[in-house]
């Protein structure tokens with residue numbers, strides 16, 4: 001039963017080793033299977049009827065912004081339709097109205113749980129158009145802060161998943177760890193959540209001197225909390241029963257739907273852009289890519305737990321390998337000159353004025369950059385006509401294919417399994433609805 | 435902080451004075467009870483929701499203000515926390531939720547998006563929730579720090595304490611249908 005790609009949701013007696021009926025084949029069910037069709041000749045049951053239930057848009061399990069219209073037969077989902085657009089904020093159009101540098105705050109708010117990863121993705125596309133080489137230290141800082149934010153993203157997912165399956169403690173631990181990481185990010189970029197840290201050509205500022213040591217201490221505490229969460233959830237019978245074998249998607253289906261990131265890897269496809277097409281300094285770092293097998297909610301949860309450990313490794317390596325140096329390119333067509341030059345030289349003043357008033361002049365052309373964000377492939381497609389603004393900006397949101405596959409994944413499952421499935425694909429309204 | 439007892443209006447007509455003392459005591463008592471037991475409906479849509487998570491968990495601990503119980507049914511809530519961007523598609527739903535809440539009710543606009551549309555000055559985003567529902571406290575910031583949120587909550591508590599509370603309010607509340615909106 002569990003191998004059925006349509007998820008049999010919590011009915012599988014093999015769900016938990018040691019639980020009642022585990023290891024036995026599914027027993028024949030002697031009752032009435034279905035509201036229609038199986039009645040005995042003498043039964044006179046009430047006629048079943050499909051019920052249509054609206055989940056959302058303001059529903060705690062829908063994370064606020066999606067409306068799911070679910071047709072139910074009993075508790076089984078017969079059909080599900082998604083209605084999105086409740087958080088459409090006109091990202092692409094907004095970016096076409098501002099200079100390239102001013103787009104960064106908008107990218108922060110795409111996947112707002114890991115904004116630096118979005119910043120990096122956008123910076124890479126602009127740098128591709130400008131054919132620019134970024135200094136090594138800036139690349140390290142980008143990877144470092146990005147991986148910190150990846151930990152935040154996964155922590156949030158695990159915390160929210162625990163909360164929605166009834167494990168409030170997990171939520172409190174997860175948020176505590178996330179607050180600690182946010183403190184470190186505040187020290188480096190001034191904001192807790194919407195970092196706006198990366199710039200075209202580098203990053204906005206260097207880290208304070210005592211920062212690396214603090215990061216290591218923070219990571220130690222975060223690891224402690226993460227292992228606590230791991231102990232609370234991973235072998236927890238209720239959690240396993242709710243997540244194993246639910247929301248299953250096979251490897252082929254996942255590929256067909258265009259999954260990327262942890263959700264694809266949970267289905268058994270070892271594809272990670274950080275390994276497949278390394279950008280920044282990922283080719284110099286040593287980390288593993290966890291791959292799952294079943295493609296169910298439990299595997300997707302495990303992927304997140306393991307990726308947090310790997311990100312931890314990456315951050316530590318970055319701290320060790322990083323060397324002092326420039327944090328932005330020294331090219332005043334792209335980067336504001338330092339203040340002494342602005343006030344002391346006419347060239348500096350001119351460059352400052354031009355950059356502030358007109359923005360960066362990106363050469364005409366088009367480019368696509370793809371990076372591994374917390375949910376999968378984050379793609380930016382930019383067209384420039386040589387003016388100071390984006391002529392067209394396109395976004396490939398990593399969460400979008402997963403949301404699109406949701407009706408397929410939950411077909412035939414129980415209504416209660418919709419909640420963990422919705423959690424584990426990690427739909428983030430900001431990026432999916434742009 | 436203004437005194438909790440400071441609820442007497444400066445200019446009192448005779449009629450108010452005549453019924454005043456008992457009413458004032460009731461009002462003060464109700465105000466005190468209501469401000470310290472706010473049940474909130476978190477209308478979470480976007481990035482500010484991440485800060486809302488922080489506010490409501492251990493470090494910032496909104497429970498200190500008696501407002502830790504999120505209710506996802508508008509009928510059980512008396513504080514509507516609008517957390518995040520409200521766009522034109524979302525606005526009617528927000529209004530419906532607000533109307534379903536029973537009196538007395540208060541609204542906090544959490545973050546600049548809810549307060550004014552923030553930097554999403556475009557075709558999709560509503561420029562502030564006060565275009566559809568009344569707002570008591572605006573919390574600026576994109577997203578606001580948790581301290582700011584708690585400050586906003588304290589402001590609201592002060593406002594509630596200073597309001598006139600009645601045991602029974604017979605005044606009819608205007609609804610969407612009466613206001614010429616859609617009827618169903």
Ligand code: SF4
Pocket residue numbers: 109194480481482483517518519544545546547548552575576577578
């Ligand atoms: S105020 Fe800022 S952080 Fe809050 S929802 Fe709006 S854009 Fe997001």
